[in-house]
Amino acid sequence: MGLRPVTGSASSGPDPTTLGRESWEGVRAVVAGLGVSGYAAADTLLFLGADVTVVDDVEPQGAAAEKATLLEILGADIRTGAGSSSSLPTGPSAPTLVVTSPGWSPSTPILVEAAGRGLPVWSEVELAWRLRGEDAAPWLGVTGTNGKTTTVQMLDAILRADGLRSAAVGNVGRPVLEAVMDPEPYDVLAVELSSYQLHWSSSLSCRASTVLNVAPDHLDWHGSHVAYAAAKGRIYQHAQVACVYNVQDPATEQLVVDAEVVEGCRAIGFTLGLPGPGMIGLVEDVMADRAFVVDRQSNAAELGTLADLATPAGPAAPHVVADALAAAALARAHGVSQRAVRDGLRGFSPDAHRIADVATIDAIRYVDDSKATNPAAALASLRSFDHVVWIAGGLAKGATFDDLVGTAREHLRGVVLIGTDRDVVRDALRRHAPEVPVIEVLNGETDLMDRVVDAATSLARSGDVVLLAPGCASMDQFRDYAHRGDAFADAVRRR
Structure with a gap:
């Protein structure tokens, strides 16, 4: 979205593209969405x-109503x-000015209209970047189809281990705006950026940034894999x-x-192989x-060593090791010491719903990777185990599963399917x-997950893993991936 001067009746008042932290009196802003980032904006x-003016087609409930x-x-x-929002x-x-929340597609009528009027349309992240004060904390940016949150949290742990206020x-949860406007300044920010946020951001200049991986995802929002990848690539602009x-x-x-x-x-x-000059890898x-x-x-x-990444459940999966290497590279680009990388990774604990062990019952291991909301993430999870009963399904977001199944078929003991x-x-x-073997579990009067777990257990053998790694979004049957997990x-x- 360009930053062209507005025309007609919308042209009066100060131009928001020229403003920093000075008074914004006279700026008329529409904020699209009343979620976390919309409220912050x-x-x-x-x-x-x-x-x-804040617009949202959904009536706010609970905490959202209080914020409204x-x-x-x-x-x-x-x-x-x-x-x-019509x-x-x-x-x-x-x-x-229009500031849009991440989930609002460019095809949303209000955003199409804004483009037609020549209005600047920004993400909350773009607004945050423009509001940084003098001597602002540098940003270390992370995006990718999978592993963003883990990498950002690892990066934050490393930075803190070096004594930095980070x-x-x-996209990890706390809006960037809150940190940027914090009266106590940070030394550095570890910033997770989704393709949605990057689509509406044009002037970011991260100190260092990474695209962890690119696999088909959110095609219903971006329209094509090419557009999705291009949005991810914006994180490298002006690095x-x-x-x-x-x-x-x-x-x-x-x-x-x-x-x-x-x-x-x-x-x-x-x-994950031997690093050449200019690389970080494994020896x-x-x-x-x-x-x-x-x-x-x-x-x-x-x-550090792979032992520094191990958890009580066992060695780190290969994709988790890759996340650690990416976090280390960003931290080293910022000048962090070798020891801080080791200490930060050694003390890091992953969030819930990311290859999290739930229980082992009758020699069957139950693992929650509800955060695997696209096929690439699900495949990485499936590859972490030898024999799996896979719980899959939900909202596919335009994705296909042929490559996943063709690659992971040798790991599959059985599959339990849920969702739209x-x-x-x-x-x-x-x-x-x-x-x-495949069992489909439909919505019914009894608890859905009780029936899913029963079905998965019926397909499992001693030593197998029952793995919730749906490869799909959750909102058709659950509030979010955490609720599903x-x-x-x-x-x-x-x-």
């Missing part, structure tokens, strides 16, 4: 003195309910010190090649840095793994 704009009331008290015009205000209330923000790419995923390196970066910015690879069980050392042609620095798009997974299984864990514990 509206609250900040009100604080700066802008006139704010607070914004209204602060002076915002709150418009919620069906049809509220058009922009006109006349004296015509906006000079925060993991962005200052390092563009960190995945040696095992050539698409990420191509995004670096295509990016316009600050002169002197380096391309740094991370790999047997040692994480080795050949990118940020003197004479990297012949020297390497030890950043279970037929997409079922059809791939019929084409590429017809010998694998909790329901699975509760059902396992009831056995």
Whole structure:
């Protein structure tokens, strides 16, 4: 979305594209969405003195309703309910800026109209970048189809281990705006950025950034894989010190090649293999840095070992190791010590619903990876185990499962299907793994996950893993992936 000057009635008042932290009085902003990022944007704009209208087609409930009331008290015009986002205000209330929440597709009528009027349309992340004060904390940016949250949290742990005041923000949960506007400044920010947020961001200039991987996802939102990858690649634009790419995923390196970066910015690879000069990788069980050392042609620095990543459940899965290497590369680009990388990773604990052991009952292990919301994430999870009863399905978001099934068929003991798009997974299984037994579990009067766990257990053998890694979004049957994972864990514990 361009940042063209507005025309007609929307042109009066200050141009928001020229403003920083000074008064925004006279700016008329529409905030699309009343979620976490929408609330942060509206609250900040009100604080700066802008006139704010918040629109959302969903009536707020619970905590969201309380936030809507607070914004209204602060002076915002709150418009919620069906049809509220069908058009922009006109006349004296015509906006000079639109700030959109991540889930709002570019095809949403209000955003199409904003483009037609020549209005700037920003993400909350773009607004945050523009509001950074003098001597602002640098951003270390992370995106990718899978592993973003784990990598950002690992990065934050490493930065803190080096004595820096850091925060993991962005798509990970806490809005970037909150950190940027915090009266106590941070030394550095570890920023998780989704393709949605990057689509609406144009002026970011991260100190270092990475695209962990690129696999088909969110095609219903972006329209094509090419557009999705291009949105991811925006994180490399204007990078200052390092563009960190995945040696095992050539698409990420191509995004670096295509990016316009600050002169002197380096391309740094991370790999599960032996690292060449300019890379961070593995030498047997040692994480080795050949990118940020003197004479990297012949020297390497030890950043830790695979034992530092192990959990009580066992060694780290390969994709978790890759996340750690990416986090280490970003931290080293920022000048963090070798010891801090080791100490940060050693003390790191992953969030719930990410290959989390729930229980082992009668020699069957139950694992919650509800965060695997696309086929690439589900495949990485399936590859972590020898024999799996896979619980899959939900909202496929335009994705297909043929590659996953063809690659993982040897791991599959059986499959239990749930959700709206279970037929997409079922059809791939019929084409590429017809010998694998499949049970479909539909919504019913009794608890869904109780029936799912019972079905999965009936297919499992001693030593197998029952794995919830749906490869799909959850909102057709659950509030979110965490609710889905909790329901699975509760059902396992009831056995």
